[in-house]
């Protein structure tokens with residue numbers, strides 16, 4: 421079940437009155453629930469790491485501004501852009517992509533954002549799982565309804581990678597690379613993955629769901645991932661505001677989406693080539709159904725495919741799959 425709007429109101433009320441103790445009965449009457457309910461929601465927020473002080477007989481006070489991806493906190497920083505105008509929040513869900521695909525099938529508007537503090541079955545590319553630790557990462561899915569043919573979906577994926585690179589780089593100051601098609605790497609390890617899913621007819625996209633997972637404040641990665649994945653906190657050596665990263669990501673997505681609609685896919689693929697060390701002259705292993713083959717990258721074509729030359733001289737344009745740098 422998505423987050424009760426009244427919990428969002430509670431967060432908003434506490435943030436608005438951050439310098440004072442707010443009496444429990446006042447909170448209860450402003451958001452329209454019992455004092456008991458207020459108390460249990462306060463406990464749920466504390467459980468997510470939000471520091472709220474209870475002052476005996478007086479009420480509640482925030483100790484620090486919470487880094488929780490509540491719609492009221494995000495909306496306060498977003499303008500009137502279509503992307504992010506409508507935000508659906510979950511404390512816990514199976515997969516924000518699964519939720520977004522369902523909402524899209526039910527007619528959710530372009531730009532609707534689904535966000536969760538935790539996923540119990542986060543989906544990765546190529547049938548993998550996505551590690552989705554509670555309140556540490558950003559797990560979000562954005563519904564787009566582009567007036568484009570299904571073939572353009574690959575460019576939307578590259579666009580999402582560019583927007584995420586810009587957002588992570590500008591909020592953290594870290595150098596962020598993009599590995600085709602759209603993994604973000606910091607110091608050679610993955611900090612962000614993007615899973616694009618869509619519903620389409622032969623010649624028309626109904627909806628595209630851009631599912632974006634960013635490892636933000638994880639203080640360590642599980643043993644099986646520690647050689648290939650990291651978090652922004654682990655690389656920047658400080659905590660990073662998830663709210664700031666997500667707000668910047670949504671703004672950047674809007675900017676690149678408008679660029680794609682007005683200037684066409686070349687505007688995106690050219691920028692992607694400039695932003696990724698994987699675009700030209702990178703020695704890679706191409707991982708496919710038939711095994712692994714070594715190649716050198718030679719750019720990205722207007723459809724978003726990665727052009728490669730295999731060591732035996734053959735040329736190819738990869739539409740899907742993955743590449744791994746040969747060191």
Ligand code: BTN
Pocket residue numbers: 514515516517518539541542543544545546548550558559560561603612613614615631632633634
């Ligand atoms: C990858 O394998 O690199 C893609 C990972 C995508 C993970 C995100 S987290 C939010 C959204 N919901 C999901 O279930 N997956 C995507």
